[in-house]
Amino acid sequence: MNIGVDFIDPSSRDIDKYKLILVPALYSSPDTILRHLNQYVKNGGHIIYTFKSGFSDEHNKVRTVSQPGIISEACGIKYSEFTKPEDVGLKGKLLPDSIKNSAEEWMELVTPVSASVLLQYDHPIWGKYAAITENKYGKGTALYVACGITKIVKEKLLEKAVKDAGLWNVDQEIKFPLITKSGINGLRKKVHYYLNYSAELKEFVYPYAAGKELLTSESVSPKSRLKLSPWGFVIIEEN
Numbered sequence: 001m002n003i004g005v006d007f008i009d010p011s012s013r014d015i016d017k018y019k020l021i022l023v024p025a026l027y028s029s030p031d032t033i034l035r036h037l038n039q040y041v042k043n044g045g046h047i048i049y050t051f052k053s054g055f056s057d058e059h060n061k062v063r064t065v066s067q068p069g070i071i072s073e074a075c076g077i078k079y080s081e082f083t084k085p086e087d088v089g090l091k092g093k094l095l096p097d098s099i100k101n102s103a104e105e106w107m108e109l110v111t112p113v114s115a116s117v118l119l120q121y122d123h124p125i126w127g128k129y130a131a132i133t134e135n136k137y138g139k140g141t142a143l144y145v146a147c148g149i150t151k152i153v154k155e156k157l158l159e160k161a162v163k164d165a166g167l168w169n170v171d172q173e174i175k176f177p178l179i180t181k182s183g184i185n186g187l188r189k190k191v192h193y194y195l196n197y198s199a200e201l202k203e204f205v206y207p208y209a210a211g212k213e214l215l216t217s218e219s220v221s222p223k224s225r226l227k228l229s230p231w232g233f234v235i236i237e238e239n
Helices: 031-042 069-075 151-164
Strands: 020-023 046-050 089-091 104-108 116-122 130-137 140-145 178-184 190-196 202-205 211-213 218-220 225-228 233-238
Touching: 020 031, 031 046, 031 069, 031 130, 031 140, 046 069, 046 151, 069 130, 069 140, 116 151, 140 151, 190 225, 225 233
Parallel strands: 020 046, 046 140
Antiparallel strands: 089 116, 116 130, 130 140, 178 190, 190 233, 202 225, 211 218, 211 233
């Protein structure tokens, strides 16, 4: 999605500088880390948890409270059962009705406490349970993904989270296999890199100020349409 990312050590005490944190399957974790993540949300952070997060302590001992344990406070949910999905669909406001989707590999039977439901299971038995929830906690937001999801659901979920965290800009209009990065060079000028990670010719609209393509010295104007050869790249320095 052309969003710069870091990998954060779970014990880091310096997480408040991040606007959005993804926490995938943090199954085993001490109480201190989970409380720290709760506080991060309360202070205004945005977080996405996936299923199995918060389940056991650092000794792999399952917490004897309603799951997902300590992070239930920020997520506004609870569950006590999980199962393997078989022919379980997904429906809700995160996906248009025209897009048919399903839970994959794993599903927790989540009941919202204070959270709102973004997707629920589409199933005669499990339909009363939530698949993806969103909870406002303090100044921030916690999203919880209770099942395995497909690529299109991941894209919809991340797009929502990135926009809500105020991280969406013109770079996110450019999709993979086009990758873009930006930086400041030694002359204190902005430089934009565009790379084509495919064997096909690709085009994109250049969204920044006028500049020069450094490999060819050709001028580049804002909103101009540029072509990238297969596996090719361009480097544009703003004027």
